[in-house]
Amino acid sequence: MLIFEHSREGRVNAPQAPLTDQPCNDIPEALRRKHRAGLPEVSEMQAVRHYTRLSQMNFSIDTHFYPLGSCTMKYNPRSCNTLAMLPGFLNRHPDSPANMSQGFLACMHDLQEILKDVTGMQAVSLAPMAGAQGEFAGVAMIRTYHDARNDDARTEILVPDAAHGTNPATATMCNFKVREIPTDQNGDVDIEALKQAVGPHTAGIMLTNPSTLGVFERRIHEIAGIVHEAGGLLYYDGANLNAILGKVKPGDMGFDVIHMNLHKTFSTPHGGGGPGAGPVGVSQRLEPYLPVPLVTESGGEYHLLTQKSRPDSIGQLSAFMGNAGVLLRAYVYARLLGRDGMQRVAEYATLNANYLMVQLHKAGFDLAYPGRRATHEFIVTLNRQARELGVNTMDFAKRMLDYGVHAPTTYFPLLVPECLLIEPTETEDKTVLDNFVEVMKQIQQEAETDPEKVKGAPYSLPVRRLDDVKAARELDLAWEG
Amino acid sequence: MPFIPHTEEETREMLDAIGAGSIEDLFDEIPAELRSSGLDKVPPGLSEMDIVRLMHERAEQDARTLCFAGAGAYEHHIPAAVWEITTRGEFYSAYTPYQAEASQGTLQLLYEYQTMMTRLTAMDVSNASLYDGASALAEAVLMAVRANRKSKSRRILMPRSVHPAYRKVAHAIVHNQNIVLEELDYAHDRGIIDIASLPDAPGDATALVIPQPNYFGNLEDVHALTDWAHGHGMLVIAVVNPTSLAILTPPGEWGESGADIVCGEGQPLGAPLSSGGPYFGFMCCRQSFVRQMPGRIIGRTTDLDGKPGFSLTLQAREQHIRRSKATSNICTNQGLLVTAATIYMSLLGPRGLERVASHSHANTAYLIERLSTLEGITAVFDSPFFHEAVFRFDLPLDDILRALAAQGIVGGVRLGDDYPELDNCLLICATETRTRADIDSFADALQRISGRLQSTGCPVKPKM
Numbered sequence: 001m002l003i004f005e006h007s008r009e010g011r012v013n014a015p016q017a018p019l020t021d022q023p024c025n026d027i028p029e030a031l032r033r034k035h036r037a038g039l040p041e042v043s044e045m046q047a048v049r050h051y052t053r054l055s056q057m058n059f060s061i062d063t064h065f066y067p068l069g070s071c072t073m074k075y076n077p078r079s080c081n082t083l084a085m086l087p088g089f090l091n092r093h094p095d096s097p098a099n100m101s102q103g104f105l106a107c108m109h110d111l112q113e114i115l116k117d118v119t120g121m122q123a124v125s126l127a128p129m130a131g132a133q134g135e136f137a138g139v140a141m142i143r144t145y146h147d148a149r150n151d152d153a154r155t156e157i158l159v160p161d162a163a164h165g166t167n168p169a170t171a172t173m174c175n176f177k178v179r180e181i182p183t184d185q186n187g188d189v190d191i192e193a194l195k196q197a198v199g200p201h202t203a204g205i206m207l208t209n210p211s212t213l214g215v216f217e218r219r220i221h222e223i224a225g226i227v228h229e230a231g232g233l234l235y236y237d238g239a240n241l242n243a244i245l246g247k248v249k250p251g252d253m254g255f256d257v258i259h260m261n262l263h264k265t266f267s268t269p270h271g272g273g274g275p276g277a278g279p280v281g282v283s284q285r286l287e288p289y290l291p292v293p294l295v296t297e298s299g300g301e302y303h304l305l306t307q308k309s310r311p312d313s314i315g316q317l318s319a320f321m322g323n324a325g326v327l328l329r330a331y332v333y334a335r336l337l338g339r340d341g342m343q344r345v346a347e348y349a350t351l352n353a354n355y356l357m358v359q360l361h362k363a364g365f366d367l368a369y370p371g372r373r374a375t376h377e378f379i380v381t382l383n384r385q386a387r388e389l390g391v392n393t394m395d396f397a398k399r400m401l402d403y404g405v406h407a408p409t410t411y412f413p414l415l416v417p418e419c420l421l422i423e424p425t426e427t428e429d430k431t432v433l434d435n436f437v438e439v440m441k442q443i444q445q446e447a448e449t450d451p452e453k454v455k456g457a458p459y460s461l462p463v464r465r466l467d468d469v470k471a472a473r474e475l476d477l478a479w480e481g
Numbered sequence: 482m483p484f485i486p487h488t489e490e491e492t493r494e495m496l497d498a499i500g501a502g503s504i505e506d507l508f509d510e511i512p513a514e515l516r517s518s519g520l521d522k523v524p525p526g527l528s529e530m531d532i533v534r535l536m537h538e539r540a541e542q543d544a545r546t547l548c549f550a551g552a553g554a555y556e557h558h559i560p561a562a563v564w565e566i567t568t569r570g571e572f573y574s575a576y577t578p579y580q581a582e583a584s585q586g587t588l589q590l591l592y593e594y595q596t597m598m599t600r601l602t603a604m605d606v607s608n609a610s611l612y613d614g615a616s617a618l619a620e621a622v623l624m625a626v627r628a629n630r631k632s633k634s635r636r637i638l639m640p641r642s643v644h645p646a647y648r649k650v651a652h653a654i655v656h657n658q659n660i661v662l663e664e665l666d667y668a669h670d671r672g673i674i675d676i677a678s679l680p681d682a683p684g685d686a687t688a689l690v691i692p693q694p695n696y697f698g699n700l701e702d703v704h705a706l707t708d709w710a711h712g713h714g715m716l717v718i719a720v721v722n723p724t725s726l727a728i729l730t731p732p733g734e735w736g737e738s739g740a741d742i743v744c745g746e747g748q749p750l751g752a753p754l755s756s757g758g759p760y761f762g763f764m765c766c767r768q769s770f771v772r773q774m775p776g777r778i779i780g781r782t783t784d785l786d787g788k789p790g791f792s793l794t795l796q797a798r799e800q801h802i803r804r805s806k807a808t809s810n811i812c813t814n815q816g817l818l819v820t821a822a823t824i825y826m827s828l829l830g831p832r833g834l835e836r837v838a839s840h841s842h843a844n845t846a847y848l849i850e851r852l853s854t855l856e857g858i859t860a861v862f863d864s865p866f867f868h869e870a871v872f873r874f875d876l877p878l879d880d881i882l883r884a885l886a887a888q889g890i891v892g893g894v895r896l897g898d899d900y901p902e903l904d905n906c907l908l909i910c911a912t913e914t915r916t917r918a919d920i921d922s923f924a925d926a927l928q929r930i931s932g933r934l935q936s937t938g939c940p941v942k943p944k945m
């Protein structure tokens with residue numbers, strides 16, 4: 001039932017708005033609304049009950065194991081939320097003067113410093129509002145860098161074929177042509193193909209390490225050398241730092257620019273799809289181009305630097321200073337972990353991924369890269385099951401929901417057929433991982449004995465499989481009742 | 482300290498199962514020369530009690546202000562139930578609803594949100610949100626270039642009465658694609674675009690951006706502007722304040738045929754000021770442009786048993802399918818803020834939102850009345866307004882703002898940097914949360930400060 005179906009014309013929820021009507025006769029008639037907007041008219045209890053019930057139709061980290069690869073669905077500590085929502089932070093207007101904002105700015109400055117150390121970069125801007133915007137900032141800085149040197153031949157960005165879809169889409173937004181670099185059979189970038197691809201037209205390469213294939217790119221130094229030698233820059237899609245926190249720093253790998261997804265590594269909430277935060281870090285040569293505002297400190301006082309004092313900046317990416325409340329949550333998390341805690345995150349995220357990978361392998365599942373260590377994630381391929389039993393990855397994923405486990409990422413990266421990208425994160429205990437293996441074994445058995453059962457799943461959720469074709473053909477994007 | 486449940490015994494069992502001697506062995510594929518020596522600049526970990534104390538101290542430093550700044554971020558009352566429900570773990574800790582069957586709560590809520598936004602704007606369709614109002618305008622510009630197939634110019638007419646930060650963000654995001662944002666001046670006496678000043682032959686242009694209310698709080702002549710743009714083959718991109726739509730003509734009804742793309746900042750619908758984010762951008766459009774829309778879109782469909790349900794749809798527009806050919810690189814939206822906005826709109830309903838808007842307007846009218854009686858302060862424009870107004874000060878603004886700050890008052894947003902012609906001017910806002918008593922104490926403070934500054938021989942004319 002939709003909220004609109006609870007609505008009755010004339011029902012008012014009086015206490016939450018001003019108590020009286022207020023005429024607006026001074027506004028010219030032609031500019032005034034003629035009919036009330038068709039918003040729902042419900043009581044507070046009806047709204048609370050309706051949205052509480054909707055919430056209960058979701059899987060979430062708080063209720064289910066959620067091993068969604070490449071998304072790092074780790075536990076979101078409650079204190080991070082509570083402390084970011086203190087009235088002093090919530091009520092601060094973004095244009096409040098610096099002398100009324102020292103508490104908030106101190107947190108932002110500290111966070112910038114922490115992220116500098118974590119990434120091994122020279123400078124950090126917290127401005128981008130999400131990973132994809134961080135990518136945009138990174139690639140726009142690469143463009144500005146080449147433009148500033150009057151090097152207009154660099155029209156191409158290299159992207160491995162395993163890359164996240166935002167990488168090529170971002171390169172296009174910065175008006176670069178995208179050239180894909182193939183991956184070799186061990187999951188590493190094909191070095192020979194890379195050598196063929198680079199040249200005076202190469203603006204840069206967008207890489208993730210660990211890659212989206214769940215393995216560490218071992219020849220990263222060689223790759224950096226090849227691209228730098230050709231005059232290109234290295235962009236690090238640091239969507240995921242969970243497996244390398246305190247172990248390796250992207251700056252040491254030779255990267256020039258990196259974005260971080262704080263909703264992954266730094267455990268800010270995923271919120272049903274955002275808000276995120278995608279700070280960027282840069283090496284010395286890109287420092288002038290960082291997006292504004294930046295937080296600076298002098299004589300114990302904090303200030304925001306805007307385009308006025310940073311004239312070479314690629315500019316401003318949001319109306320104010322990005323997703324400040326998300327940054328506060330990440331700051332609290334970073335301070336709770338501390339330097340040793342961060343290393344332990346990397347260690348236990350890696351331990352959980354390797355344990356789960358080995359146990360699934362022992363249970364008879366095929367790994368995409370069996371000779372490799374898992375990083376924070378790894379890939380199982382169900383190609384054999386699809387071929388021999390006619391039960392594919394989607395079927396496994398949907399059946400898993402019946403067993404109370406959120407499905408891992410399916411059909412990504414695109415180059416591994418029938419794949420499940422699995423990321424358990426460090427916050428899950430061994431029992432949960434063992435249960436996941438049992439669920440997979442159970443579904444395998446069902447696939448062998450009763451494949452139709454698996455193909456018809458799920459059965460125990462609010463809806464069964466949805467007709468996506470119908471959704472796209474007979475568009476119903478807003479209720480007309 | 483990290484949130485790791487493993488006991489030493491479990492760790493041992495897991496390593497044995499892997500066949501590794503230690504956790505360190507699991508990192509053996511990383512070349513030794515890359516291994517870092519640790520995180521010296523990251524402070525040691527804190528207990529929850531310690532971080533609570535630190536954050537309370539810092540929040541307290543910035544607390545208890547009386548705020549008259551608006552300029553794109555507005556303090557409205559947020560009913561208690563909004564964030565009570567929004568921060569339930571089932572909303573807070575879920576992700577993008579890729580597994581639709583396990584995400585019907587989020588999906589249905591987004592569908593309801595889309596419905597509410599189409600009704601508020603009187604447009605056909607809405608997406609499930611973008612990052613914020615400024616980046617939504619940038620996306621609307623890119624969308625207009627894709628949608629207006631008749632125009633070849635990649636030229637967008639961008640009035641100076643649009644929020645300056647929005648114009649900067651739009652420029653930063655679109656200029657790499659050779660799109661030109663051409664400035665249109667406003668009438669300096671009325672603070673709105675003067676229809677009579679628009680050229681008879683504007684040449685090939687893709688779209689006209691129309692802000693309502695505009696950055697100065699004034700109401701543009703949206704009907705005439707819309708018809709002028711359509712008459713010259715341009716699309717109309719409306720940038721609107723969602724609260725104001727409870728009392729102002731929705732963009733779908735502007736002029737003869739309505740705006741084509743509508744975007745704006747969703748913050749007034751239930752998001753706290755929170756230093757500028759997270760907020761959410763909204764975007765609505767005509768049905769015929771839906772395939773050019775960026776961001777997630779939710780559709781209603783049926784399941785195998787014919788039961789209604791919801792799923793992500795038109796995904797062929799998006800980066801995870803189209804990659805370099807996608808309508809945008811956007812991946813996430815601002816789901817949690819949309820959750821808050823949907824609950825906010827449900828709780829207020831059409832009449833409640835109308836009261837929020839009309840009280841904001843009335844309080845601003847009172848603010849203008851009070852401030853205009855003060856010596857050395859004049860309202861700059863004489864046009865219909867929503868809930869903001871521009872004032873010129875005879876005394877130096879720096880001194881006035883500093884003195885206000887000392888009394889815990891954020892006096893407004895200064896305009897001189899972005900509008901040289903409005904040097905020493907302040908943009909001031911009063912929503913429904915600024916009572917008459919608040920406004921009186923603001924006016925009294927201004928009067929005291931002006932008196933003191935004048936008696937201490939402060940130069941009357943500020944430095945230019």
